[in-house]
Amino acid sequence: MAKAQLLFPPDFLWGTATAAFQVEGNNTNSDWWAWEQEDGRILHNHKSGLASNWWADAEQDLDAATEMGTNAHRLSLEWSRIEPEPSVFDAAAIARYREILQAMHDRDIEPMVTLHHFSNPLWLVEKGDFSSQVVVDYFQRYTAKVVDKLGDLIPKWITINEPMVYVFMRYLAGVFPAGKQGGWSGALRAIPNLLCCHAAAYHTIKEKLPEAQVGVAKNMVVLQARPGSSALSRWGAGRLSWLFNNMWLDSVMNGRLYFPVGRRKIPNLAGSYDFLGLNYYTRFYVNLPPVGDLISQEWEPGAVVSDGNYGEVYPIGLFQMIEALLPYKKPIYITENGVPDKEDRLRSSFIMTHLREVWRAISFNYPVMGYYHWSLVDNFEWDRGWTQRFGLIELDVETQERRLRRSGRLYQEICHSRSLTSQQAQKYAPDLLQTIFRGESPTQVVH
Numbered sequence: 349m350a351k352a353q354l355l356f357p358p359d360f361l362w363g364t365a366t367a368a369f370q371v372e373g374n375n376t377n378s379d380w381w382a383w384e385q386e387d388g389r390i391l392h393n394h395k396s397g398l399a400s401n402w403w404a405d406a407e408q409d410l411d412a413a414t415e416m417g418t419n420a421h422r423l424s425l426e427w428s429r430i431e432p433e434p435s436v437f438d439a440a441a442i443a444r445y446r447e448i449l450q451a452m453h454d455r456d457i458e459p460m461v462t463l464h465h466f467s468n469p470l471w472l473v474e475k476g477d478f479s480s481q482v483v484v485d486y487f488q489r490y491t492a493k494v495v496d497k498l499g500d501l502i503p504k505w506i507t508i509n510e511p512m513v514y515v516f517m518r519y520l521a522g523v524f525p526a527g528k529q530g531g532w533s534g535a536l537r538a539i540p541n542l543l544c545c546h547a548a549a550y551h552t553i554k555e556k557l558p559e560a561q562v563g564v565a566k567n568m569v570v571l572q573a574r575p576g577s578s579a580l581s582r583w584g585a586g587r588l589s590w591l592f593n594n595m596w597l598d599s600v601m602n603g604r605l606y607f608p609v610g611r612r613k614i615p616n617l618a619g620s621y622d623f624l625g626l627n628y629y630t631r632f633y634v635n636l637p638p639v640g641d642l643i644s645q646e647w648e649p650g651a652v653v654s655d656g657n658y659g660e661v662y663p664i665g666l667f668q669m670i671e672a673l674l675p676y677k678k679p680i681y682i683t684e685n686g687v688p689d690k691e692d693r694l695r696s697s698f699i700m701t702h703l704r705e706v707w708r709a710i711s712f713n714y715p716v717m718g719y720y721h722w723s724l725v726d727n728f729e730w731d732r733g734w735t736q737r738f739g740l741i742e743l744d745v746e747t748q749e750r751r752l753r754r755s756g757r758l759y760q761e762i763c764h765s766r767s768l769t770s771q772q773a774q775k776y777a778p779d780l781l782q783t784i785f786r787g788e789s790p791t792q793v794v795h
């Protein structure tokens with residue numbers, strides 16, 4: 349095969365992503381820290397401990413990110429560090445965040461900052477966290493503090509990470525703190541409260557920093573009925589897909605609460621987003637009418653499945669989910685995409701096939717502006733503890749030693765060349781050569 353290259357636009361952002369609780373270590377004022385101490389909450393009772401040691405030394409991984417050739421990184425701030433007690437703001441914690449953000453700028457890595465990524469201050473939990481309306485004022489005040497103290501270093505913002513995943517895992521599945529406390533009624537209160545928190549944060553940021561770009565990070569899952577299912581199953585899967593993937597975004601676009609019934613207007617919500625963050629991992633089949641689990645963990649023959657039965661590798665789903673975001677009419681960033689793969693057997697192919705879908709979307713003139721791989725370094729994977737390794741950099745949790753995975757070297761080649769090439773495929777994923785470059789002329793240039 350002749351040499352082929354799929355080139356990305358010159359201003360495309362090549363990034364990686366992390367979240368505070370997962371990498372910083374010693375986040376003792378967070379509800380996740382308390383949760384970890386309870387027997388049986390985390391797989392194998394793993395503890396986050398020092399995590400990836402970012403509180404002490406984020407800089408070493410940022411150095412590696414620079415070497416990798418990235419120019420963007422998505423990180424989050426830990427609310428429980430910044431405001432360990434209600435109205436008590438920790439100047440030292442804020443100073444450390446300034447240092448980390450400055451370290452990114454010094455390395456020409458543009459920060460995208462998430463204000464809430466799954467973890468809560470313990471004091472907020474006592475006040476009912478997101479199932480109580482009081483959260484809205486607290487979240488607004490926390491945001492105002494961040495804007496005031498760190499805003500000059502933050503060009504891109506995400507208000508809340510994966511709100512629907514949070515609601516599902518926290519209130520319905522019960523695998524996030526505080527278990528299922530609140531259940532369905534808690535979930536139904538949390539949804540409008542999360543929307544109000546988002547709107548409050550959006551306007552608080554934009555008032556002071558009109559140039560800032562503020563978005564949401566939405567986990568999008570391909571939810572489908574199995575091939576050959578009845579019309580009823582397909583209809584059911586479609587409704588579930590709307591509920592999980594679109595309902596939140598429809599609300600933010602139109603300023604209305606669509607679930608469970610009615611279309612209550614939420615003030616200041618309509619249009620409160622400058623971009624969309626797409627977190628994409630996998631496809632699931634839906635069993636409707638329910639037989640066994642509603643969301644199936646069984647795959648069709650031939651499916652490639654990642655560690656711990658986490659999910660199927662389904663690259664075209666990324667393209668489909670990009671298309672699903674087009675009606676919201678804003679620039680799109682892939683704010684997370686990755687695979688749990690300790691032995692690094694899938695990640696190189698995963699990166700190439702998923703980036704090919706991003707390239708294809710751009711070649712249709714879809715507004716995809718950047719890609720943040722989850723994750724830069726192995727980190728504490730919530731209820732699955734240290735069992736799932738998403739890092740381009742492998743971490744030995746005991747010694748804190750690091751090693752760039754082979755797939756990390758591939759990502760490095762991709763970032764430096766701003767393209768996918770047949771040489772990379774030959775070297776890192778030879779069996780994919782035809783799939784990735786099929787039908788493309790020797791050099792494809794996309795602007």
Ligand code: FCB
Pocket residue numbers: 367370509510513567627684722729730738
């Ligand atoms: C996403 C989360 C992120 C990480 C990845 C694997 O849903 O936002 O923190 O856990 O999954």
